[in-house]
Amino acid sequence: MMDLYSSQRAMRNMRKAAMQRGVIAILDVGTSKIACLVLRFDGPETLRESDGVGSMAGQSSFRIIGAATTRSRGVRFGEIDAMQETERAIRTAVQAAQKMANVRVDHVIACFSGAGPRSYGLAGSIELHDSQVSEQDVARALAACEVPDFGAGREVLHAQPVNFALDHRSGMGDPRGQIGNKLAVDMHLLTVDTDVIQNLLYCINRCDLDLAGIASSAYAAGISSLVEDEQELGAACIDMGGGTTGLSIFIKKHMIYTDCVRMGGDHVTMDISKGLQVPLATAERIKTFYGGVHATGMDDREMIEIGGDTGDWEHDRRTASRAELIGIMRPRVEEILEEVRARLDAAGFEHLPSQQIVLTGGASQIPGLDGLAPKILGQQVRIGRPLRVQGLPQAATGSPFAAAVGLCLFAAHPQDEWWDFEIPSERYPARSLKRAVKWFKENW
Amino acid sequence: MQPLNAPPRDPAPSRTAYRIHRLWLTPMFRAMLRIGLPVVAVLASVGWYFSNPQNIENLQIKAADIRRSIQERPEFMVKLMAIDGASGEIAEDIRQIVPLDFPVSSFDLDLTGIRNRIEELDAVARVDLRIRPGGILQVRVRERVPAVVWRTDQGLDLLDYTGSRVASIGSRADRMDLPLLAGAGVKDAVPEALALLATAAPVAGRIRGLVRMGERRWTLVLDRGQSILLPEAQPIQALEQIMALQQAQDLLARDIVAVDMRNENRPTLRMAESAIEELRRIKGLGAGEQ
Numbered sequence: 001m002m003d004l005y006s007s008q009r010a011m012r013n014m015r016k017a018a019m020q021r022g023v024i025a026i027l028d029v030g031t032s033k034i035a036c037l038v039l040r041f042d043g044p045e046t047l048r049e050s051d052g053v054g055s056m057a058g059q060s061s062f063r064i065i066g067a068a069t070t071r072s073r074g075v076r077f078g079e080i081d082a083m084q085e086t087e088r089a090i091r092t093a094v095q096a097a098q099k100m101a102n103v104r105v106d107h108v109i110a111c112f113s114g115a116g117p118r119s120y121g122l123a124g125s126i127e128l129h130d131s132q133v134s135e136q137d138v139a140r141a142l143a144a145c146e147v148p149d150f151g152a153g154r155e156v157l158h159a160q161p162v163n164f165a166l167d168h169r170s171g172m173g174d175p176r177g178q179i180g181n182k183l184a185v186d187m188h189l190l191t192v193d194t195d196v197i198q199n200l201l202y203c204i205n206r207c208d209l210d211l212a213g214i215a216s217s218a219y220a221a222g223i224s225s226l227v228e229d230e231q232e233l234g235a236a237c238i239d240m241g242g243g244t245t246g247l248s249i250f251i252k253k254h255m256i257y258t259d260c261v262r263m264g265g266d267h268v269t270m271d272i273s274k275g276l277q278v279p280l281a282t283a284e285r286i287k288t289f290y291g292g293v294h295a296t297g298m299d300d301r302e303m304i305e306i307g308g309d310t311g312d313w314e315h316d317r318r319t320a321s322r323a324e325l326i327g328i329m330r331p332r333v334e335e336i337l338e339e340v341r342a343r344l345d346a347a348g349f350e351h352l353p354s355q356q357i358v359l360t361g362g363a364s365q366i367p368g369l370d371g372l373a374p375k376i377l378g379q380q381v382r383i384g385r386p387l388r389v390q391g392l393p394q395a396a397t398g399s400p401f402a403a404a405v406g407l408c409l410f411a412a413h414p415q416d417e418w419w420d421f422e423i424p425s426e427r428y429p430a431r432s433l434k435r436a437v438k439w440f441k442e443n444w
Numbered sequence: 445m446q447p448l449n450a451p452p453r454d455p456a457p458s459r460t461a462y463r464i465h466r467l468w469l470t471p472m473f474r475a476m477l478r479i480g481l482p483v484v485a486v487l488a489s490v491g492w493y494f495s496n497p498q499n500i501e502n503l504q505i506k507a508a509d510i511r512r513s514i515q516e517r518p519e520f521m522v523k524l525m526a527i528d529g530a531s532g533e534i535a536e537d538i539r540q541i542v543p544l545d546f547p548v549s550s551f552d553l554d555l556t557g558i559r560n561r562i563e564e565l566d567a568v569a570r571v572d573l574r575i576r577p578g579g580i581l582q583v584r585v586r587e588r589v590p591a592v593v594w595r596t597d598q599g600l601d602l603l604d605y606t607g608s609r610v611a612s613i614g615s616r617a618d619r620m621d622l623p624l625l626a627g628a629g630v631k632d633a634v635p636e637a638l639a640l641l642a643t644a645a646p647v648a649g650r651i652r653g654l655v656r657m658g659e660r661r662w663t664l665v666l667d668r669g670q671s672i673l674l675p676e677a678q679p680i681q682a683l684e685q686i687m688a689l690q691q692a693q694d695l696l697a698r699d700i701v702a703v704d705m706r707n708e709n710r711p712t713l714r715m716a717e718s719a720i721e722e723l724r725r726i727k728g729l730g731a732g733e734q
Contacts, residue, residue: 070455088456095457095465104469206459208466 008417014212015411018107024212024411025094025105028220028404029086029112029200031075031243031266032362035396035404036093038066038101039411062412064391066101068093077262078114078217078244080199087203094207108204109213111220111407113244115196117157119257119347120148125165125184133166133175133183139421141185150191157197157216158190159418162254171252187418188256190216213411218246218258220406224386225360225399226250235356236349237384238340238377239402240363242266245336247343249352254415257347261339265363268332275328276320278306290322293330294368299323333366337376344377358384362400515551523547523579530585534567538583541565550575566609592634593619595626595653607634627656636679640664643683647696661706670696673704682708 018024019041026037039062070092074085098105124145128137142161164172166180175183197214204211221239222231234251241264249257268291273283290304299322308316349355357377359369364383373381385398386405396404457465467473493499514520523546527535542558555573562571562583572584590602590610602610602619607630613619623641630637637654640662644651652665662679664672674682682705689695695703699719704712715723 088454091459091462092456095462098465098469102469104466104471208463 011211011213014107014210018212023103023105025108026404026407027108027110028217028407029075029110030072030241031078031264032072033069034072034089034093035069035401036097037064037404037408038097038105039408040065064389066097067393067396068096068100076243078112079196080203083199083203087206090203091207106210107212108209109407109411110200110204110211111215111217111403112200113217113241113246113260115192117216117258117260118191120189122187122189125182127182128180131179133178135176137183138176141183142418142421145187153194154191155194155197156189157192160188160254160415162186162188162256190258215407215410216258217403218248218260219255220410221360221402222248222250222255223409224406225358225384225402230356234352234354235358236344237358237360240264240359240361242362245340247340249347249349251352259343261336261343263336263339268329271328271332276306282307286325290325291329292326292367293333293372295323295326299326333372337373341376356380358382360384360399360402364399515549520550521547521579522550522553522575522581525581525583527583527585530587534587537565538562567611590622591638593622593624594630595624603634605634605638607631624653626653629659630656639680640683643680643687646687646690666696669701671702673702673706675706675708
């Protein structure tokens with residue numbers, strides 16, 4: 001645990017240094033694309049107050065000065081599969097973004113979707129030494145949480161205190177300075193596979209970049225796609241990516257659950273490729289041009305040229321009706337959504353006061369999804385697109401960039417995590433204290 | 445089956461290209477390349493060029509050539525020397541001591557030196573030099589005006605009113621219009637001498653000259669062997685007294701050899717031999733009568 005503490009703290013310090021320098025890069029390592037955004041921080045906003053326009057979600061203190069995407073290679077299910085390929089793809093994206101921004105970036109905040117995220121709810125409570133809650137008390141309460149045995153080869157990605165309770169009062173955001181006897185804390189812990197993080201770290205280091213932060217892309221997508229009241233009242237964000245579909249549940253502006261389904265848009269493409277006997281690239285093109293999940297009578301008559309380059313005229317002049325295509329796509333999309341439903345049920349989503357579900361990510365652009373999703377996920381479903389942030393190119397404002405934009409917001413306004421609080425004094429190694437005492441005795 | 449066309453080019457930059465691009469985006473590196481490198485290159489090439497003494501020499505020769513060609517433009521050439529205010533003889537002297545080989549560039553003329561050399565001439569009181577447009581070296585000379593003739597062992601010199609020598613003359617007869625001075629140390633006392641001569645204007649026709657005695661006082665010499673010995677201090681007042689006596693009693697017309705005014709409390713007359721005898725005779729007559 002101390003190891004994680006130090007590495008996460010090091011990352012936080014690096015992020016601070018990057019913000020001081022004013023430039024930081026955002027890297028979304030996805031299965032189908034790798035996006036790199038270069039942010040420039042203009043410092044705390046001072047002029048905005050007089051304008052009478054407050055900042056929207058606090059994102060106006062930075063500006064995106066470089067953006068680039070490239071086709072992802074070597075990534076499967078949101079995890080790095082072929083390291084050299086991924087490194088090249090990251091290099092391509094970073095170089096293009098740097099070129100657009102015309103500035104060199106050294107620090108990067110990355111997010112990825114795979115690695116089998118698993119959520120744990122932790123609770124801890126302490127008796128207060130004196131009646132007032134101090135920083136040390138918060139730290140002790142966090143340290144008192146009983147950490148579950150999440151197994152070897154797992155690493156904590158996020159550990160956010162979600163709720164504080166002082167005696168009988170619960171739902172406190174910040175208990176510091178308040179009077180009570182017993183401080184209890186609920187914490188959301190997210191673990192992922194260590195190997196995946198190690199691989200990503202290695203790839204980023206190979207590109208001469210320093211990792212200044214790491215986040216789950218389901219979390220990042222939730223930050224950018226859920227509007228403020230949805231985050232407050234409770235909502236689920238479903239980030240339908242290429243290789244995985246991530247889901248994150250928010251309430252009271254805190255993420256309380258994250259999971260991911262290892263299916264996504266690429267599987268739809270694969271189905272089309274297999275069903276129509278076409279190469280993957282053609283299948284992807286057909287999916288994006290003609291795809292859908294609701295067949296109508298018109299679709300039976302709309303014939304799609306499938307093509308091919310075998311030289312066999314009959315084979316190369318094949319056509320398929322759009323209804324056939326929809327017939328291939330719909331079961332897979334339904335399967336994904338049903339799996340998501342199952343995960344939500346497992347998480348106890350139906351007990352939340354609000355049943356709002358927001359679909360985002362590249363695969364949420366399938367026409368007719370807004371008709372299909374309510375049948376599986378419930379009535380309160382909407383297709384979301386990320387928040388508008390300053391300087392984002394028009395091409396990068398769509399739902400495929402939900403995670404990247406969310407990561408920008410995450411960089412500008414990071415949520416308090418466990419390691420941002422003070423280390424409880426009991427945790428300091430006793431030897432160093434003894435040494436300090438000895439030094440005092442010798443010198444005074 | 446092998447694909448017929450070559451696989452598409454990998455869009456990813458190589459690790460080297462990526463690093464170079466990042467290096468290029470480093471502000472310090474860019475500044476070094478944009479400013480530092482040209483400066484270093486220029487300094488190095490200049491230093492290399494000047495490390496060869498032959499090159500320095502060539503450059504100096506070139507510079508001298510250019511300088512020469514500018515100086516020798518016709519606008520800067522002096523073609524002749526015009527002398528104003530000098531009589532023919534002095535002008536000739538000036539031309540002799542300023543041996544310029546016209547035409548000469550005005551940059552090569554050392555006007556101060558030339559002026560000093562001309563001013564070394566005794567006959568020249570002051571000289572102004574200037575180069576007039578049109579390439580003429582204008583020499584404006586003010587000559588010294590001879591005021592007195594000074595007789596020395598070597599011969600006769602003409603002096604101006606300040607005592608500076610003007611010229612020599614062969615004989616006194618050449619400048620009969622000027623008074624004659626004699627004795628050592630005259631040069632410093634010419635103004636005083638002139639003032640004395642002016643005071644002695646009533647007997648101007650009789651003055652033979654002024655003699656400086658022992659470099660300290662004057663003796664005014666008149667014809668008929670008369671002389672007036674003037675004191676060292678306030679000689680003019682003494683002379684004025686004598687002139688008053690002359691006007692009142694016609695002193696100098698009498699038979700006296702010298703009027704000694706050296707002691708202001710006791711002016712003395714020295715009479716001629718005959719006059720003494722005459723005086724004795726008259727006194728004797730008086731005595732005889734008694």
